Amino acid sequence: MHLRGIPFLLLVSLVTILFIAFCCAVGIGISRFRSRKQKPFLLPKGIKVSTLEGIFECYSVSKRPDGLIGFVINVSAENILQLFLALGALVKEPAFGVLEVPTTAQEEAKLRTEDTSPFHNDVFHLPDIHFSDFKKSIFHLEEWIVGDGLVNCGFSSHE
Numbered sequence: 001m002h003l004r005g006i007p008f009l010l011l012v013s014l015v016t017i018l019f020i021a022f023c024c025a026v027g028i029g030i031s032r033f034r035s036r037k038q039k040p041f042l043l044p045k046g047i048k049v050s051t052l053e054g055i056f057e058c059y060s061v062s063k064r065p066d067g068l069i070g071f072v073i074n075v076s077a078e079n080i081l082q083l084f085l086a087l088g089a090l091v092k093e094p095a096f097g098v099l100e101v102p103t104t105a106q107e108e109a110k111l112r113t114e115d116t117s118p119f120h121n122d123v124f125h126l127p128d129i130h131f132s133d134f135k136k137s138i139f140h141l142e143e144w145i146v147g148d149g150l151v152n153c154g155f156s157s158h159e
Helices: 016-027 076-090 105-113 131-141 143-146
Strands: 002-004 058-061 069-074 094-101 119-129 152-156
Touching: 069 119, 076 143, 105 152, 119 131, 131 143, 131 152
Parallel strands: none
Antiparallel strands: 002 119, 058 069, 094 119, 094 152
16 A cells, blocks of 8 residues: 555654664754663764764653653664664564655656755555564665665554
């Protein structure tokens, strides 16, 4: 099933992981980080920042006013796939997958009316998928999902 332009929020999402890594790298402060260990921090090939000084793998857990628990993970590029698969394996099935990719150049030319218009993404929903099948897809698409910084995916459950 193809869902165009529908935003989604997934607990287990590379979007979040890559966004947080980027935000930390450009100096947007996220407080209360607990470091797992300090070592050189690497970004995926498709993400560039001016400096990684003071950036390391870490996580933060917080409780929102509405009672929901949130967490932020700052993970180095070489560990993104391993962490994503470890978190995905914890998801209770039946589950679903989501894949978000940039819109094709031909379609983008029709949608963008000005040079300042935002770029678009195509969102694909993969209902009733088992983690073992989703994992095979991730390995097949690893270079694009982990390496380029433009493709996002997630694996979650309604339970």
